Amino acid sequence: MFDTMYANMEQFMRQSMQQATHGKTLTPEQQQVIDTVPAKFMAVMRAEVTWDKLKPQFVQLYRDTFDQEEIDGLVAFYRSTAGQAFIDKMPVVMQKSMAISQSQMQTIIPKMTAAIEQAMAEAKLTQNTVRQPPQSQVVKDCDVCPGLLAIPGGSFEMGAMDGDADAKPVHRVNVSGFLLGQTEVTYGQWKALMGPSSQGISQCGDDCPVSQVSWQDAQMYVQRLSERTGKAYRLPSEAEWEYAARAGGTGKWSFGDDESQLNRHAWYEVNSLGRTQTMGQRQANAFGLFDMYGNVWEWVQDVWHPNYSGAPVDGSAWMSGGDGELRVLRGGAWFDKPASLGSAYRSWNTSIIHYHGAGLRVARN
Numbered sequence: 001m002f003d004t005m006y007a008n009m010e011q012f013m014r015q016s017m018q019q020a021t022h023g024k025t026l027t028p029e030q031q032q033v034i035d036t037v038p039a040k041f042m043a044v045m046r047a048e049v050t051w052d053k054l055k056p057q058f059v060q061l062y063r064d065t066f067d068q069e070e071i072d073g074l075v076a077f078y079r080s081t082a083g084q085a086f087i088d089k090m091p092v093v094m095q096k097s098m099a100i101s102q103s104q105m106q107t108i109i110p111k112m113t114a115a116i117e118q119a120m121a122e123a124k125l126t127q128n129t130v131r132q133p134p135q136s137q138v139v140k141d142c143d144v145c146p147g148l149l150a151i152p153g154g155s156f157e158m159g160a161m162d163g164d165a166d167a168k169p170v171h172r173v174n175v176s177g178f179l180l181g182q183t184e185v186t187y188g189q190w191k192a193l194m195g196p197s198s199q200g201i202s203q204c205g206d207d208c209p210v211s212q213v214s215w216q217d218a219q220m221y222v223q224r225l226s227e228r229t230g231k232a233y234r235l236p237s238e239a240e241w242e243y244a245a246r247a248g249g250t251g252k253w254s255f256g257d258d259e260s261q262l263n264r265h266a267w268y269e270v271n272s273l274g275r276t277q278t279m280g281q282r283q284a285n286a287f288g289l290f291d292m293y294g295n296v297w298e299w300v301q302d303v304w305h306p307n308y309s310g311a312p313v314d315g316s317a318w319m320s321g322g323d324g325e326l327r328v329l330r331g332g333a334w335f336d337k338p339a340s341l342g343s344a345y346r347s348w349n350t351s352i353i354h355y356h357g358a359g360l361r362v363a364r365n
Contacts, residue, residue, distance in 0.1 A: 035260075035263040035264065035271075065089055066089065137149060137150070137288070138182055139179060141225075141228075141229040141231055142225075142228055142229050144188075144189055144192035144193065144228075145189070145225060145228070145229060146181040146182070146183065146185055146186075146189055146361075146362055147181070147182045147183070148179040148180060148181060148182065148362075148363075148364065149179065149180060149181075149182045149287060149288050149289065150177065150178075150179055151175075151177060151178055151179065151180050151240075151243070151244050151287055152177050153174075153175055153176045153177040154174075154175060154243070154248075155172055155173060155174045155175065156172070156173060156175070156242075156243050156246060157170050157171070157172055157173075157250070158170065158171055158172070158173045158239055158242055158243075158308070158311075158344070159171060159308055159344055160252075160342070160343075160344035163342070163344045163345070164345070164346070165306070165307060166305075166306055166307055166308075166346050167307075167308070167344045167345070167346060168307055168308060169307070169308055169309065170308075171308055171311060171313060172313065173239045173243070173312075173313050173314070173315055174313060174314055174315060175239060175240055175243045175315035176314075176315060178236070178240060178363055178364070178365055179363060179364050179365070180236060180240070180244050180287075180289065180361065180362075180363045181289075181361040181362045181363070182280075182288060182289060182290060183209075183279040183280055183289075183290045183291060183361070184209040184210075184279060184291055184295060184296055184298060184359050184360065184361050185209065185210055185221070185359060185360050185361065185362060186202075186206060186207055186208060186209060186210065186279055187200065187201070187202030187205065187206050187207075187208055187209070187210045188205075188206030188207060189210075190210035190213075190221065191206075191210075193221060193224045193225065193228065194217075194220070194221060194224070198217070199212055199213065199214065199217060199354045200212055200213050200217065202276070203275040203276045204275060204276055204277065204278060205278070207278045207279055208276045208277065208278055208279065209276055209279060209291070209295050209296045209359045210296075210359050210360075211276060211296045211356060211357060211358060211359050212354045212355065212356050212358070213299070213354065213355075213358050213359055213360055214351065214352055214353055214354050214355070214358070215299045215327040215349075215350075215351040215352075216351050216352055217354070218235055218299045218360040219235075221360065221362075222234050222235060222362055225362065231364055232364055232365060233362050233363070233364045234301065234362070234363055234364060235299055235300055235301040235317075235360065235362065235363060236300055236301065236361065236362075236363040237300060237301050237302060237315060237316055237317035237318075238300045238301070238302040238317065238318065238328050238330065238346075239311075239312070239315045239316070239317075240300075240315055240363060241298065241300050241330045241331075241361075242330070242343055242344065243315070244287055244289060244292065245285070245289075245292040245293070245330070245331065245343045246343045247285040247286035247287040247289070248286050248287075249285075249286070249343070251343075252342045252343065252344075253265065253293060253341070253342065253343060254285040254286060254292070254343065255283075255285075259338050262293070262338055262341065264282060264283045265282050265283045265285070265293055266282055266291070266293035266294035266295070266332070266341055267281075267282065267291065267294040267295045267334050268293070268294040268332060268333075268334060268335075268336050268337070268338065268341055269334075269335055269336055269337050269338075270338075272294070272295075272334035272335070274334070274335070275334060276295055276296060276334050277295060277334070279291060279295075282294075291331075292331055293331055293332055293341040294331065294332050294333060294334060294336065294341055295331075295333065295334055295359075296331075296333050296334070296357060296358060296359035297329040297330065297331055297332065297333050297347065297355070297357050297358045297359065298329065298330050298331045298358075298359060298360055298361045299327060299328075299329060299358060299359075299360045300317070300327070300328045300329070300330055301317035301319070301327075302317045302318045302319065302322075302327065302328045303318060303319055303320075303321070303322040303323065303324055303326065303327065303328075304322050304323050304326035304327060304328055304348040305318060305321065305322040305323075306322075323348075325350055325351065326348045326349065326350060326351070327348065327349065327350075327351045328346060328347070328348055329346075329347040329348060329349060329355075329358060330345075330346065330347070332345065333357035333358075334357075335357065336357075
């Protein structure tokens with residue numbers, strides 16, 4: 001009973017703190033406080049409010065309230081007169097029980113406050129904002145175009161030795177430099193070219209990622225971007241996407257393998273409040289890209305193949321063979337568990353489906 005109650009309380013605290021800071025730019029240290037304080041609160045609760053500590057008080061309460069006949073009536077599942085008396089006195093018991101709980105809470109408030117102060121002290125809060133690349137590095141080809149960042153060319157090991165079968169064999173890929181959206185395409189950018197009556201939707205306004213986008217919709221969007229700008233927009237290849245997501249890292253995520261840090265980089269099951277979130281609030285990766293993990297799944301150009309046997313090694317999209325009806329999705333979404341957000345994790349869907357968790361991020365040469 002207590003474990004369930006504490007888990008619910010921790011989740012409530014986490015959501016309340018996220019709502020209180022929604023839309024605000026936080027330093028990494030401030031974000032760490034938000035991520036760690038609920039757990040520290042609950043650690044105090046679990047240590048101080050235990051059944052062993054409360055049991056003597058509740059036992060005395062029942063002895064003061066009920067006689068033995070009434071207790072026997074309880075064992076008889078309320079079928080006797082004594083059982084009915086037990087039911088009649090339950091409001092009194094509940095009222096006194098609440099008084100005990102409130103009294104116990106008052107005794108631990110100083111310890112809870114100390115836990116917060118310790119977390120704040122450990123965070124060493126500063127006034128620095130989340131690191132972003134200088135605006136001069138962001139390329140915008142039109143007023144409603146997504147901002148692009150230059151991704152330098154290089155090589156990397158694609159896939160994961162400890163991943164699923166579809167992420168193997170691990171193979172070295174050489175990627176040429178390209179431009180990639182600093183964020184996922186927002187709903188505002190989407191409807192500017194596709195119209196508000198298109199299939200794409202937003203759960204939190206124009207600055208949130210568009211979702212419920214099919215692969216074919218994404219193709220139409222990049223075509224309209226190209227027509228608007230005179231530049232060749234496209235979806236990134238799967239290799240380009242993973243290269244950009246890793247941003248030079250070799251671990252499960254760009255920042256390594258420490259799952260406790262994922263809160264700072266992604267919107268997912270733990271912190272999304274059950275919906276997409278405004279772009280650019282989490283920590284950018286080393287390339288300056290936001291939300292490569294979570295928020296919405298991102299379509300890439302490639303046809304789905306069940307593994308990497310025979311995959312291109314030049315960073316291009318793999319369009320031959322495979323299942324021509326299916327296309328690849330990367331990055332995970334707001335409702336996913338950490339495992340689905342890994343740099344090497346792959347998923348797929350049919351090219352025509354308007355999957356509620358799917359959005360896109362654009363690229364061009």
